[in-house]
Amino acid sequence: MGKKRIGILTSGGDCPGLNFAIRAVVSHATLTYGYEVLGLPYATQGLLERKAIALPSQGLSYLHGIDPLLCIGGTILGSLSKGDTLDRADEIIAGYTELGLDAVIAIGGDGSMAILRELAKLGNWNLVMIPKTIDNDVALTHQSLGFNSAVSTVTESLERLSFTAASHDRAIVVEVMGRTAGHLALHSGIAGGADAILIPEISFSFASLTQHIDRLREERERRFALIVVAEGVQSAIDAVNEENPCALSVSQYIAEQVSQKTKGKIETRVTVLGHVQRGGLPSALDRIMGSALGKSAVDLVAQETFDQMVAWRDGEATGVPLDMVVEQSPIVVDPHSSLVQTARALGTYVGEVT
Numbered sequence: 001m002g003k004k005r006i007g008i009l010t011s012g013g014d015c016p017g018l019n020f021a022i023r024a025v026v027s028h029a030t031l032t033y034g035y036e037v038l039g040l041p042y043a044t045q046g047l048l049e050r051k052a053i054a055l056p057s058q059g060l061s062y063l064h065g066i067d068p069l070l071c072i073g074g075t076i077l078g079s080l081s082k083g084d085t086l087d088r089a090d091e092i093i094a095g096y097t098e099l100g101l102d103a104v105i106a107i108g109g110d111g112s113m114a115i116l117r118e119l120a121k122l123g124n125w126n127l128v129m130i131p132k133t134i135d136n137d138v139a140l141t142h143q144s145l146g147f148n149s150a151v152s153t154v155t156e157s158l159e160r161l162s163f164t165a166a167s168h169d170r171a172i173v174v175e176v177m178g179r180t181a182g183h184l185a186l187h188s189g190i191a192g193g194a195d196a197i198l199i200p201e202i203s204f205s206f207a208s209l210t211q212h213i214d215r216l217r218e219e220r221e222r223r224f225a226l227i228v229v230a231e232g233v234q235s236a237i238d239a240v241n242e243e244n245p246c247a248l249s250v251s252q253y254i255a256e257q258v259s260q261k262t263k264g265k266i267e268t269r270v271t272v273l274g275h276v277q278r279g280g281l282p283s284a285l286d287r288i289m290g291s292a293l294g295k296s297a298v299d300l301v302a303q304e305t306f307d308q309m310v311a312w313r314d315g316e317a318t319g320v321p322l323d324m325v326v327e328q329s330p331i332v333v334d335p336h337s338s339l340v341q342t343a344r345a346l347g348t349y350v351g352e353v354t
């Protein structure tokens with residue numbers, strides 16, 4: 001098993017923790033195995049344009065002895081959101097050979113995994129993937145890189161919003177990301193003490209929602225409310241309002257309905273957290289996970305075990321077959337899961353019980 005040249009790339013939406021995974025790959029590959037690591041900028045764009053950055057063993061230049069990879073958010077390699085496609089597949093595939101790569105370690109979500117796996121199959125690449133996404137919808141891993149940090153960011157935002165909501169007796173509708181899945185809304189809603197959590201996996205009614213908020217006012221003297229809504233609920237709202245699907249965002253629509261249905265008794269405001277959820281530095285767990293997943297990805301390359309994803313399972317990094325991950329993703333919230341039941345046990349409205 002001679003010296004290898006590994007290409008590393010980040011694909012899809014960025015998230016906290018990516019630079020920790022890159023750091024671990026570079027460090028373990030170069031120091032433990034004596035391999036060479038090339039950073040491929042902007043995912044497949046790097047392969048297409050034959051652009052590669054040599055990543056030395058010590059990472060970026062140290063600043064006063066501090067490793068910058070520990071304190072930079074996003075991805076130092078740049079990424080493409082919805083940019084990895086099979087267009088120009090032949091040219092991308094040829095980039096692997098022309099850059100003299102023996103393997104690619106790619107950090108991405110389920111969409112990137114499907115496309116990169118296809119490219120790897122067509123081009124006979126040796127591919128290992130690391131799961132990342134604040135949506136946490138990748139199959140066969142208990143958690144994806146970036147999710148824990150995003151949950152912390154949303155939780156902190158809910159705490160901040162609760163004070164202003166309480167000061168004015170308002171219901172604030174907080175829209176969070178997550179694509180078609182409600183994991184981020186559910187986890188952060190529980191952590192941040194939300195009064196209602198609306199996710200695409202569970203249907204809800206405005207009558208029950210407003211009744212719930214009303215009851216909190218009457219019975220618990222909680223005169224404000226935090227309603228967390230996952231962006232994926234938008235499709236349910238659009239389906240109801242077929243004639244005018246795009247007029248309001250999901251959070252605006254919910255706020256308007258709550259206000260209307262209570263004849264203005266409940267004053268509402270809307271906060272869309274947006275890309276704040278993807279920014280900033282990673283949580284301690286994402287730092288640890290990024291490091292462990294990066295290290296294990298390099299070990300798989302060294303063992304020549306490819307077409308794998310390094311999953312985070314029971315607190316450890318372990319390889320799982322990539323075809324199964326692609327086949328089973330995205331994973332959405334199970335309406336009967338213990339976490340949904342936990343939220344309800346805490347008195348949170350999580351849609352209709354079925």
Ligand code: F6P
Binds near residue numbers: 081082109135177
């Ligand atoms: O998949 C991650 C994610 O942040 C989703 O939660 C969100 O819907 C989407 O990406 C936003 O993508 P973009 O950054 O391209 O607007």
